[in-house]
Amino acid sequence: MAVLIIGGGLVGSQIARLLVAAGERPVIMDRAAQPEALADIVELSRVRIVEGDVLRPPTIKEAIREHRITDLVHTAANPLLTLGAQRDPRGAIELNVMGTVNVLEAARAHGVKRVVVASSNVLNHFLAGGEGRGDPSREEAFMRPTTFYATTKQAIENLGLNYAQWCGVDFAAVRYGAVAGPWRGEGGGGPSNALREAVRCALRGEEAVVPAAGLEWVYSKDAARGTVLALRAKSLASRVFNITMGYVCGPDELAAALKAAIPGARVRIGTPTASAPSMPNMVRASDLSLAKDVLGFIPEYRMPDAIRELADWYRGRIAPASAARKEHL
DSSP states (O other), X not given: OOEEEEOOSTTHHXXXXXHHHTXXXXXXXXXXXXXXXXHHHSOGGGSEEEEOOTTSHHHHHXXXXXXXXXXXXXXXXXXXXXXXXXXXXXXXXXXXXIHHHHHHHHHHHHTOSEEEEEEEGGGGTSEEEOTTTTOTTSTTOSEEEOSHHHHHHXXXXXXXXXXXXXXXXXXXXXXXXXXXXXXXXXXXXXXXHHHHHHHHHHHTTSOEEEESSOEEEEEHHHHHHHHHHHHHOXXXXXXXXXXXXXXXXXXXXXXXXXXXXXXXXXXXXXXXXXGGGGOOOOOSOOOOHHIIIIIOOOOOOOHHHHHHHHXXXXXXXXXXXXXXXXXXX
C-alpha cells in the first residue's frame, strides 16, 4: 500500500506526518516542493518527494506507476485560493478543474483504490439564488456559487461523483474551512496567511490585525486527520464531508485567543489588506454530522487551542522586532 499526496503544503505536510506515524512512507508530489518547510512537519527520510504537475498528466501517471500507488490525496489548488481565483479566473479554472480531471483520469487508468480531493467550505457560504426551491423544472432550482474559486470546487465535487458512479473511482471530497496551522513555506489562502501574519506580528511585539469578520476555520492537524479518515474508511456511505471546527469564530474570540496565547500582544480587529476580498462575514457553521457518522471525525481544536499551539510553534522561529532592526542596522 502506497499513498500519493499531491501538494506538500500546509495540509499535505500534516497528512504525510500522520501517514508516517502510522508506519507508511507516502510519496509527496509537488510542482515546486519546499523541503525545508516540509522538514518542520515530517521527517524527510520517511517520505519520498517527486516533482510533478497536475497540468502535466504524464507526471501523475509516472508517479503512480513508479511507486505503485494504491491511494491518492489531491490537495493542490490555485495560489491564494478565493482571492487568487478572482484575480486570475482562467488560471484557477484550469488548475483546479482540469488538474483534478487529470488526477481522476490517472487514478481510473491505473486502478488507484481511492482518491480523496480537497474541496472547500466556500461551497457552504459563497452562494446565491435557489429561488426555485429545488424544483428541477425551474431555472433557479438550486443555489449557485458566487466566486470563481467556489465554482471550481463545485465542479470538482460533481466531476468526482460522476467518476465514482460511472468509472469506478472510489472518490471522496473533504470541505476544509479556512486552514490555520504551522507552516513557514509559501501557499495558503487569504485567511490562512492573515492569521499566520497576525501570530508573527504579535510574537515580534508588533500590532497584530485579525479579520473583522466571523469565519469558519479548521486547524491543519484536524484537516489532515479528517482527510486520512476519508482515505481509510472501509466504505463510503457518502462522498462529500465538511471538515471544520464546527462553529463560526468571531473576531472578538480570535483576538482574545491571540492575547491569551501571547501575553501583552497588541491586537486590532480590522481588515488585513492582502486577504480582505476573500473574507465575508460567515453567519452559519457547516454541519459535521456526516463526517462524524461516516468517518468518525470530531474536531480536536477550537480556535483558542489552535492559536496557542500555533504561537508555541512559531516561538523560536520569529525574531523580535527590536532584534530584527538591530540586525538590519
